Amino acid sequence: MDYASPPHIPVMVDRITALLAPALRRPGAVLVDATIGAGGHALALARACPGAHVVGIDRDPSALALTRDAFAAVDDDASTLASRLTMIHAVFDQIADAVRSLGVDRIDAAVFDLGLSSMHLDRDERGFAYARDVALDMRMDPGVGPSAADIVNTYPVERLTAILRGFGEEPNARRIARAIANRRDSDPLRRTGELVDVISAAVPARSRRTGRNPAKRTFQALRIEVNKELDALAVALPAAIDLLGLGGRIAVLAYQSLEDRMVKRVLVAGASSSAPAGLPIEPEATKPRLRLLTRGAERPGADEVDANPRAASARLRAAERIREGKVAA
Ligand SMILES: C[S@@+](CC[C@H](N)C(=O)[O-])C[C@H]1O[C@@H](n2cnc3c(N)ncnc32)[C@H](O)[C@@H]1O
Incomplete structure (x- = not known):
């Protein structure tokens, strides 16, 4: 993949930083960026939260070098930034094993920015874009x-x-x-x-x-x-929520309705009581595990879409972990 020209512009990056940063204030806090791509969201969060460690996951091996370069290129804090980054080449349905392989049981925040990066669409030879006549491949x-x-x-x-x-x-x-x-x-x-x-x-x-x-x-x-994208997401979302400690936060950006519907279903189910109707006192075990941080799906503003047309279809949902216990898949 050719990454020489300016890469991917992170979508709704200020809003995602504002949503996740409160969970990443303590020294040693762990952020998992499950779709690290060119590292845009991860870098913004690492800079906003100087005590946080970033675990970056991507199934595309070229994303790993790209993120390392993006972290190394920041001159204000380059050495500490790079030392706060760990990269893992994996599909995100392996998020729990990937995190535990680092000796980490609980994380403080997770971000998913689904789909393809601009590098895939603009410069890739792998056949994602219908506007380019290349081999019909599409494997990330x-x-x-x-x-x-x-x-x-x-x-x-x-x-x-x-x-x-x-x-x-x-x-x-x-x-x-x-x-x-x-x-x-x-x-x-x-x-x-x-x-x-x-x-x-x-x-x-x-x-x-x-x-x-x-x-x-x-x-x-x-x-x-x-890429079995929906299968991977159906496993990864509940797994990521289960990894969150109390007060931990998750943000998910989806670009098409099938993914957004799945994100909505998982977050809304986690933020709802699972008690049968009519119980006089709700047992602890059925109380909501999550608190929604976004009302419906948030969309990027017109200025962002003008500057970055790829943002046009983005829908952002976020939630906070407020209780222990498993979140339903
Ligand atoms: C939209 S880009 C992320 C861009 C990133 N947030 C940034 O600001 O640079 C999505 C990335 O997720 C990766 N990806 C998509 N599905 C994945 C999956 N199931 N597991 C791991 N990585 C995945 C893609 O390879 C791509 O690099």
Whole structure:
């Protein structure tokens, strides 16, 4: 990956810093950034909370060097900043094992900034962006698991349809899946441009007139399937909340509705009583584990979206741990 030009701009970074910093004031506090990417959020938090240690996780191995460089490049406090950073190459559904491998049982804050970084979209050769004609791959951890080409060339039409509908909310899912199957019988799909052409020819003319690229939803769906993104999130969110000590805080930025719905469900369930209706006194065990810190999902302001269009679809939710006990998955 080429990281030479200015990398990723962290989204809603001031708001996330304000939400998480109160949990990271004490010396030795631990922040887990489960999607460290280019290190933008982690760096802002490390600078705002000089006693905090940052554990950075990313499944993309190139993110690790990038974050180390970002921490080392800050001149105000470079040596101490770098010494407060530990990087782990992992999928975030391994968050509990990753943290415990460092001898840490409890953390003070966690941040998830889901999806792709700008480096993936703008400069990557791994086939995430439909605007670039490159190999049809989409694996965030290169070489691990089936690629997007493996999926489009081997999945039965029914399964492809379900993925495009479920993960892409693609109204033309069946048409596109059939067109992919027809094409691959004679000539397997290898490049993003070939897939874009198949999709464009398959969708009705009115779908091409919306102004939105007709391949957008299919690319999102394939990326989610290739990287098992929702499966990983379904494990990681409750695991991260369980790791939080009392007063610990979690912030999650989602960029598409399937992820945001999952984040909302987990946080709202954690902030709700699980007691059956009508109990005269609520047992401790069913009281809420979380307090929501955001009302609904917070959105970036117009100025931020103007400066960083990638922020436009961001939805931020955050919560604080107020009671021990397991949070339901
Ligand atoms: C939007 S970027 C994060 C950018 C970061 N907050 C910053 O300010 O630079 C998302 C990062 O999360 C990583 N990622 C996505 N899903 C992941 C998963 N399931 N496990 C670990 N890392 C993941 C991607 O490789 C990418 O580097």
